[in-house]
Amino acid sequence: MPSRWTQELRWMRCNVARGDHEMRLDRWLRQQFPSAPQSLLQAQLRKRKIRVAANHNVLTISAQDEPVGGLLELQPAKAGAVLREGFTVAIDAHLFRNTLQALAPAAMSAERAAHPTHRGPLLPELLSRVVHADANFLVLDKPHGLAVQEPLPNGCSGHAVKDGTGLATSLADYLPAIAQAFADATPASGGATERSDEAAEPCRLVHRLDKETSGLLVLARSRLAAAKFAALLQTGQVRKTYHALVAAPTALQRQALETALALAGGAITAPVDGKPATTLVGVATHSRPDRRGVWLELSPVTGRKHQLRVHCAQVLGAAIVGDRKYGGPRAERLFLHAHRIAFPDPFHGKEEGDERGDGRQQVQSTSDIAVERPIDYVYWSEAGHAPPHIASERV
Structure with missing residues (x-):
């Protein structure tokens, strides 16, 4: 299910929910942006425009990590990285607003079609x-x-x-x-x-x-x-x-x-x-x-x-x-x-x-x-x- 995103400096960030614990990063991204092509997400990971902040050292640390709001340290991550509850996924704000967010209406329509909410007599x-x-x-x-x-x-x-x-x-x-x-x-x-x-x-x-x-x-x-x-x-x-x-x-x-x-x-x-x-x-x-x-x-x-x-x-x-x-x-x-x-x-x-x-x-x-x-x-x-x-x- 799409999650809540907030902006800090040049990054849009979202915390990994309990239900997504131990999910691969690429699968998590497809869940968040079901209309985004897999090739697009893979390319943005390679360009380091999608990063992860972990609460403990499980991902490869880069010398070019940047602070987000002075609180978290972002790390470039591979598609197969395993997320944990409480991790933060950050996406470049320009990429998020100009590309991924533009796909949101289609994604929401697809979600409604896949999971109609019936409130029938039962x-x-x-x-x-x-x-x-x-x-x-x-x-x-x-x-x-x-x-x-x-x-x-x-x-x-x-x-x-x-x-x-x-x-x-x-x-x-x-x-x-x-x-x-x-x-x-x-x-x-x-x-x-x-x-x-x-x-x-x-x-x-x-x-x-x-x-x-x-x-x-x-x-x-x-x-x-x-x-x-x-x-x-x-x-x-x-x-x-x-x-x-x-x-x-x-x-x-x-x-x-x-x-x-x-x-x-x-x-x-x-x-x-x-x-x-x-x-x-x-x-x-x-x-x-x-x-x-x-x-x-x-x-x-x-x-x-x-x-x-x-x-x-x-x-x-x-x-x-x-x-x-x-x-x-x-x-x-x-x-x-x-x-x-x-x-x-x-x-x-x-x-x-x-x-x-x-x-x-x-x-x-x-x-x-x-x-x-x-x-x-x-x-x-x-x-x-x-x-x-x-x-x-x-x-």
Whole structure:
């Protein structure tokens, strides 16, 4: 996202934001000036008209460094230099105003096209479902029936096309508006808030839930947060727990289920030569009797497509209630709910609050961020207290 620039003497300067920590200088410049040709930026770096002031010595120091306002020392930098939070990037004021700033209108139009801010009828509901917020992540309790991202036609790439009304059709369409709503106050230590002077960067999807699955979904508030969460996923440090109502009313002991998932004729099956997949399963500790079956607690060890639904239907022989794709009994919704998600805080090695569904706070003894919605929440829709069924607004 474009940042705030100020002038000091003959230089326009901008401080590197937290979300841009560890970004390469050339990528940072392309982010600031998306309409500027790469060749132009490279040439200005060679001419030393774009420089960096570091708060510690990580860049090559030149004998011709100049003071800026008598406070910072500018250093010529290469395109591959790694920026840190708090660094200052300085651009020759003549270059900035006569060349780069002239590209700003086009850049702003491109930004608006890439990240339209939808404030449709679901926005208040989605904001009320944010159950955890800090400077790096939001955790949203996604309603069932809302797609995380609208699928594109075969062979297409980019952002999904809206219908003629311009209404948002997926959660992804609301991410800029959600980010903007949380931009004014950023959580600080001790539970206080501090004002943020930076423009809101659209939240980023870092994992998925099926359209008909409800529950907890993590959103990253910056490129750096998204990268760090992706690293946690790759190393198996994100722990997820789901609650599912299955059709077989039998008591099941905790066990590891291993099967293979593969695509066959548009449906996922479990052939012997398919990919390995593991799910830990047991009866949910807070389960209460249900005439349609038993509530299970499912913890995926691997992350295959429709893994939990396939394991219940094809291995346990007890499909999830409402799962028509895999032979489950008909119901008003798919009874699969992302109940809990926990992961190490990649930015802080300190205790974090555990936001529970009853509004109480409990402190984790580790550096985990742990968010939970009790199983009773799944019954909310059946009790008639939920908003109407939330589905795509596309007709």
